[in-house]
Amino acid sequence: MRWINNETRAELARSFQEIDGLASPQESRRHFLKVIGGIGAGLTLAVSSPGTLAKMLPTGVTAAEGEAFAPNAFVRIGTDNRVAVVIKHVEMGQGTYTGLATLVAEELDADWEQIDAVGAPADGKRYNNLYWGPMQGTGGSSAIANSYQQMRIAGATAKAMLVAAAAQRWNLPTAEISVNKGVLSHAGSGRKATFGELAELAATLPVPDEKSIRLKEPEEFTYIGTSMPRKDVGKTDGTAIYTQDVWLEGMLTAVVAHPPRFGTKVKSFDAKEAKASNRVVDVIQIPTGIAVVAKDYWSAKVARDKLNIEWDESRAMDKSTDQIMAEYREISKKRGGVAHDHGSVGDALDSAKTVIEATYEFPYLAHAAMEPMNCVALVNKDSCEIWNGEQFQSIDQMNIGKLLGLPVEKVKLNMLFAGGSFGRRANPVSDYLVEAVHIAKAKMGTPIKLVWSREDDMQAGYFRPAYVHRVRGGLDAEGNIVGWEQHIVGQSILTGTPFGQGIKNGVDHSSVEGASTLPYAIPNLRVEVTSTEEQVPVLWWRSVGHTHTAYSTETFIDELAVKAGQDPVDLRMKLLADHPRWQGVLKLAADKAGWGKALPKGWGRGVAVHESFNSYVAQVAEVSVADDGKFKVERVVCAVDCGVPINPDVIRAQMEGGIGFGLAPALVSAITLKDGKVVESNFHNYQVLRINQMPEVEVHIVPSAAPPTGVGEPGVPPIAPAVANALAAVTGKRYYSLPIKV
Amino acid sequence: MSITLNVNGAEHQVDTTPDTPLLWVIRDYLEMTGTKFGCGMAMCGACTVHMDGQPIRSCSTPVQLAAGKKITTIEGVSSSAASPVSRAVQQAWDDGQVVQCGYCQSGQIMSAIALLEKNPKPTDADIDSAMSGNICRCNTYQRIRGAIKEASKQLV
Ligand code: FES
Ligand code: FES
Numbered sequence: 069m070r071w072i073n074n075e076t077r078a079e080l081a082r083s084f085q086e087i088d089g090l091a092s093p094q095e096s097r098r099h100f101l102k103v104i105g106g107i108g109a110g111l112t113l114a115v116s117s118p119g120t121l122a123k124m125l126p127t128g129v130t131a132a133e134g135e136a137f138a139p140n141a142f143v144r145i146g147t148d149n150r151v152a153v154v155i156k157h158v159e160m161g162q163g164t165y166t167g168l169a170t171l172v173a174e175e176l177d178a179d180w181e182q183i184d185a186v187g188a189p190a191d192g193k194r195y196n197n198l199y200w201g202p203m204q205g206t207g208g209s210s211a212i213a214n215s216y217q218q219m220r221i222a223g224a225t226a227k228a229m230l231v232a233a234a235a236q237r238w239n240l241p242t243a244e245i246s247v248n249k250g251v252l253s254h255a256g257s258g259r260k261a262t263f264g265e266l267a268e269l270a271a272t273l274p275v276p277d278e279k280s281i282r283l284k285e286p287e288e289f290t291y292i293g294t295s296m297p298r299k300d301v302g303k304t305d306g307t308a309i310y311t312q313d314v315w316l317e318g319m320l321t322a323v324v325a326h327p328p329r330f331g332t333k334v335k336s337f338d339a340k341e342a343k344a345s346n347r348v349v350d351v352i353q354i355p356t357g358i359a360v361v362a363k364d365y366w367s368a369k370v371a372r373d374k375l376n377i378e379w380d381e382s383r384a385m386d387k388s389t390d391q392i393m394a395e396y397r398e399i400s401k402k403r404g405g406v407a408h409d410h411g412s413v414g415d416a417l418d419s420a421k422t423v424i425e426a427t428y429e430f431p432y433l434a435h436a437a438m439e440p441m442n443c444v445a446l447v448n449k450d451s452c453e454i455w456n457g458e459q460f461q462s463i464d465q466m467n468i469g470k471l472l473g474l475p476v477e478k479v480k481l482n483m484l485f486a487g488g489s490f491g492r493r494a495n496p497v498s499d500y501l502v503e504a505v506h507i508a509k510a511k512m513g514t515p516i517k518l519v520w521s522r523e524d525d526m527q528a529g530y531f532r533p534a535y536v537h538r539v540r541g542g543l544d545a546e547g548n549i550v551g552w553e554q555h556i557v558g559q560s561i562l563t564g565t566p567f568g569q570g571i572k573n574g575v576d577h578s579s580v581e582g583a584s585t586l587p588y589a590i591p592n593l594r595v596e597v598t599s600t601e602e603q604v605p606v607l608w609w610r611s612v613g614h615t616h617t618a619y620s621t622e623t624f625i626d627e628l629a630v631k632a633g634q635d636p637v638d639l640r641m642k643l644l645a646d647h648p649r650w651q652g653v654l655k656l657a658a659d660k661a662g663w664g665k666a667l668p669k670g671w672g673r674g675v676a677v678h679e680s681f682n683s684y685v686a687q688v689a690e691v692s693v694a695d696d697g698k699f700k701v702e703r704v705v706c707a708v709d710c711g712v713p714i715n716p717d718v719i720r721a722q723m724e725g726g727i728g729f730g731l732a733p734a735l736v737s738a739i740t741l742k743d744g745k746v747v748e749s750n751f752h753n754y755q756v757l758r759i760n761q762m763p764e765v766e767v768h769i770v771p772s773a774a775p776p777t778g779v780g781e782p783g784v785p786p787i788a789p790a791v792a793n794a795l796a797a798v799t800g801k802r803y804y805s806l807p808i809k810v
Numbered sequence: 811m812s813i814t815l816n817v818n819g820a821e822h823q824v825d826t827t828p829d830t831p832l833l834w835v836i837r838d839y840l841e842m843t844g845t846k847f848g849c850g851m852a853m854c855g856a857c858t859v860h861m862d863g864q865p866i867r868s869c870s871t872p873v874q875l876a877a878g879k880k881i882t883t884i885e886g887v888s889s890s891a892a893s894p895v896s897r898a899v900q901q902a903w904d905d906g907q908v909v910q911c912g913y914c915q916s917g918q919i920m921s922a923i924a925l926l927e928k929n930p931k932p933t934d935a936d937i938d939s940a941m942s943g944n945i946c947r948c949n950t951y952q953r954i955r956g957a958i959k960e961a962s963k964q965l966v
Contacts, residue, residue: 161911161948297904303912304903306844306884310913313843321838364838365847366830438848438856438913438947487846487913488947522849717907721953725910728949751853751945760938762951 137267139229139275141194142222143172149250149264151178153219156188156195156204157211158459160437160486160493161725162780163718164211165300168219170714171212174291175223175283178263179250185299190461190481203566204461207494207608209681209778212714216776217283224281226270233270234261286712286773295717300485310487314444314455316515320349322507323368323519325358325375327384329744330529330603334358335380342371351375354506356499361511365519385603385744389534392602392741393429396536396557400427404555404596405574408584411592416551420542424631426624428539429805430558430616431738433532433609434754439487440525441500445508446515451478452508456501457486459493463566467498468505490610490729495530496565499605526754527746531739532609533559535579537620547632549643551592554583554620559606560599574599578608582617582678582785587650588625588643604741610729611781614680618785619792619806622676626793627802636675636793637663649709650677652770653686656707660768661688670694671702674793676786683710683782684770687727689763689790693798697810701731701763701791709770710777719779720767726783727765732757733806734788813877817842818886828874832866833857835873836883844884844916848945855944858917858924859883865924867943884916887923895926895965902961910948918944922958930965932958 136152137145144152153169165185173183188195192204198214227247234252235242238259245254253260286292302308327333337358339351347367352359358375362368417423444455452472458464458481465476472479486493495501504518520528535558542551560576562568570577575597577584584595609615629639637658644650654677667673670693677686687706693699706723713719736755740747748754792803795810803810815822817840824839836845836859845868848856852870859868860882861875887896899922909915918941925932925940932940937958946954 159911161909163910295907298907298909300909300912303909303915304900304919305888306842306916307888308912309843310846312847315841315843364834366826366834366838436947438846438854438911438945440847486911488911490947519847522851522854721907721910721950724952725949728951729947731949750851751849752851756945756947757949757951758945759941759951759954762949762955765952 137226137229137271139226139270140222141188142219143176143226145226145263145267145270147264147267149182149262150184151176151182151263152184152186154188155185156197156215157206158457158483158486158489158493159187159300160206160457160459160489162211162722163298163300163715164206166296166298166718167212167714168215169299170291170296171216171219172223174289175220176227177247177249180291180296182250182263183299187483190458190465190479190483192462192465192476196462203463205463205494206459207491209683209781211778213682213775213777220283221278221281224283225276225278228276228281229270229273230263230266232273233266236273237261237266237269292712292714293716295715298718308485310439310485311442311444311456312439312487312519314484314517316444316446319444319515319517320361320363320511321365321368321517321519322359322361322504323365323372323521324354324356324503324524325360325372325377326524326528327357327379329381330385330605332384333380335378337378338376341374341376345371350511352507352510354503354510356503356506359507361507361516369521385741387602387744388742389431389740392534393536396534396600397427399557399598399600400536400538400555404557404598406594407575407580407597408593408595411551413551413553413592413594416592417540417542417553420550421545422543422631423540424627425538425540426627426802426804428537428616428620430535430619431740431806432534432604433615433733433737434526434739434748435490435492435530435609436526436754436756437486437488437490437492440520440522441492441528442517442519443501443504444515444517445501445504447472447505447508447512449512450474451480452505453480453482454501454504455482455484457489457493458483459486459489460495460498463496464498464501467502471502471505472509491608491612492530495607496567499528499530522751523749526749529605530607531604532615533561533606535616537616539620539624541624541628543628543632547634549588549590549628549632552586552590553594555596555598556580556583556617557598558600559602559604561606561608561612563599578613580617581613582680583621585679586621587647587679588640589645590643610726611680611784614678614781614785615730615733618676618678618680619789622678622786622789623792623802626674626789626796630796635664640675640677649684650679653677653684653707653709656768656770657686657688657705660707660766661690661705663688668692670798672794672797674790674795674797676789676793678782678785680782680785682777683708683779685723685782685786687786687790689787689794691791691794691798693795693810699795699810701761703764703766704787704790705766705768706783707768707770708779708782709772710779710782711772711774712776713769713772714776716769719769722779723767723783724765726781727787728757728762730784730787731761731791734791735761735807738807813873815873815876815881816879817881818883818889824873826873829872831869832859832871832873832876832881833868836868842883842885846913846916848914848917853945854914854917855921856914856917858920858944860920860924863924863927865921884920887920893927895961896923898961898964899923899926899957902957902964906953906957906960908950908953908957910950914944914946914948918946918954922954922961926958926961926965931962
């Protein structure tokens with residue numbers, strides 16, 4: 069997700085030209101207030117009962133808008149002494165509302181209690197992801213990393229203006245004024261004022277030049293590095309509002325009958341029976357199927373079951389996953405495109421004393437976010453408004469704008485809490501949003517809530533691709549690894565997306581990341597890739613390529629270590645001599661886990677270490693295996709180095725969550741296709757982790773002054789290989805396909 | 811047909827088909843959105859409510875079965891009249907910083923309250939069996955377990 073192609077860049081740049089005109093601070097501020105005001109106004113008009121309005125804003129911002137002090141796009145202080153921190157990234161559980169608010173609160177010296185986190189409107193000019201150029205969106209574990217300076221500067225700027233306001237009011241030099249927990253004070257005179265009391269005056273002062281802003285040194289931090297409580301509140305009493313919970317005046321609910329197989333279109337349909345219910349309002353053909361529009365979900369769903377649809381299956385997908393995997397296994401034996409090559413791996417393997425070969429298989433995976441995909445859309449003649457767990461603002465605006473013939477700024481996106489995403493909501497073709505807009509366009513002026521059932525969600529594709537890896541490794545007589553050759557076969561995620569820049573010479577970096585970047589000091593290494601084409605739509609899935617490359621590389625290195633008679637931790641430490649941050653987490657995890665200490669009979673320990681999105685994670689898993697082969701992951705010790713730890717508790721939560729998320733495909737999850745049909749449809753046959761399968765997790769954070777990096781994804785990759793290695797330590801067997809069967 | 815429902819102590823008349831799942835009556839007719847839709851087939855627990863104190867999956871309970879029963883939703887356990895168990899559970903959830911995306915948590919909390927109402931000192935095995943019907947895709951399970959134990963400590 070770090071590579072945007074030039075075409076998209078140009079298109080986005082054009083789209084934002086108009087907003088570009090508003091460059092002066094005063095104008096920006098007006099524009100900003102208009103945008104923020106617009107959120108409230110839009111909702112006031114649209115919400116069915118006034119009581120719901122407060123619930124609509126993710127955290128219920130109370131600042132009086134007209135009097136707000138809004139020195140930049142991210143900070144807004146009301147006369148009521150509330151501080152709203154505008155969050156440009158979607159909160160999908162990863163804690164970004166807390167992390168980004170922490171950065172502002174730190175430099176502003178606000179009281180944590182007075183801070184509200186509020187979702188930003190869509191505006192690729194002001195709220196772009198700094199790692200993605202002119203594009204707003206969340207992904208690649210980049211929220212904290214790209215915002216670290218930006219949010220701190222926003223807070224420090226606001227503080228400087230508040231200090232200047234106090235200096236003016238008290239007729240004192242700014243240097244004598246100090247700020248602590250939301251209160252400005254002057255020691256000499258005992259004068260004190262809150263942010264709220266100074267907000268109006270501060271708003272009249274010039275915005276200082278960014279260069280004059282001094283940011284704190286790490287030793288001055290009071291919030292950064294402390295586990296401040298989360299700011300995405302309302303999640304324990306049912307008041308938090310997700311897309312599923314949006315209620316608008318006159319809103320109707322839509323469900324869509326989707327084709328049974330990829331590549332299928334509607335030939336004809338009969339809706340007579342479906343329309344019989346007086347709660348069904350309309351039945352509409354759209355490009356992705358037949359939409360039933362009704363007064364409520366259940367009526368729509370019942371009516372959908374009564375549709376008679378004839379599908380045109382002439383171009384339907386008809387392959388099964390067995391066949392796909394068999395084809396990939398064959399391809400893996402041939403040469404692929406070169407993703408990485410150093411030394412001469414052919415010679416090295418030819419002259420090696422021992423050569424080990426392994427073929428790994430990974431199935432398709434569904435994201436299965438807890439909230440099935442859904443979207444509320446209202447289309448009017450020359451505007452469109454969306455309510456969504458909005459992750460991909462600029463792309464969604466572009467796709468919807470194209471569909472409706474509207475400029476992007478006429479596509480207003482309200483970012484609500486997302487009930488999970490794991491990559492699913494960042495879709496280059498905005499699949500479910502576009503579907504909602506098609507229906508809303510046909511019902512112009514009526515808000516439409518598109519609701520996917522779990523079955524719709526699970527069978528819609530955009531899966532983590534299936535892959536086969538063939539790996540060969542050679543040891544010399546002393547047990548040194550002399551060569552490593554790996555061929556990865558599977559669909560390319562980036563092809564045809566705005567992130568096509570990530571494909572070089574036919575190599576999709578997202579298919580090989582983690583393998584082509586193998587850190588171990590191996591003198592001869594070649595990694596190849598063959599990108600296949602299937603009719604199955606694929607997408608990034610929490611940690612993307614690392615979901616499979618960490619497994620093959622970390623189990624294979626383990627197998628080589630054991631074969632060479634070396635301790636898996638010792639060997640890794642030796643081969644990572646040039647990579648201190650890798651070594652740091654590996655050593656910490658091994659020490660804390662008591663690596664080498666005795667375990668009960670039938671128990672085993674396994675380790676894995678992996679870097680993704682510039683964060684380093686090592687995990688040691690302990691498993692117990694019963695005589696009948698049933699096993700349990702008992703305990704996981706995790707060490708993470710993500711630079712400056714902004715909020716240690718959120719980091720721990722993301723490691724715990726990432727471990728559980730990665731355990732599901734290790735133990736139970738797989739999407740299979742039979743004659744082109746997705747077999748799994750709901751949680752009875754697409755299993756995910758449950759509480760009884762969750763190990764005890766212990767997280768240790770490496771102290772660091774390096775720039776902070778993400779934690780949403782990096783906890784996922786190491787767990788499956790750590791578990792497989794632990795099992796191997798008990799059974800002596802190796803596990804080459806997921807989910808693991810012992 | 812018209813059905814009378816008692817939800818969180820208040821009577822509601824709804825005009826719907828008897829087989830409409832209780833979940834959709836709560837959400838789409840009564841416009842109470844704290845109870846979530848996750849799977850629609852009693853596999854995930856997101857829709858958990860209490861019927862006469864028992865935890866049930868409202869997505870798979872036809873509304874006619876709820877007539878004449880006392881239904882409690884997440885809104886009901888969050889009011890000032892909530893039971894000590896409800897308060898202890900929600901407090902433990904907040905103190906333990908359990909939630910991530912939060913979408914499963916209404917259901918988790920309803921299951922946890924039902925467990926502790928019946929069994930104030932649950933063992934790990936008790937927690938597993940009471941809570942394994944509730945999926946959390948963010949995998950907050952460790953903290954859920956911790957929060958249940960913490961709430962239990964506050965109660966006994
Ligand atoms: S929605 Fe009822 S159990 Fe999943
Ligand atoms: S907190 Fe996200 S599904 Fe449980």
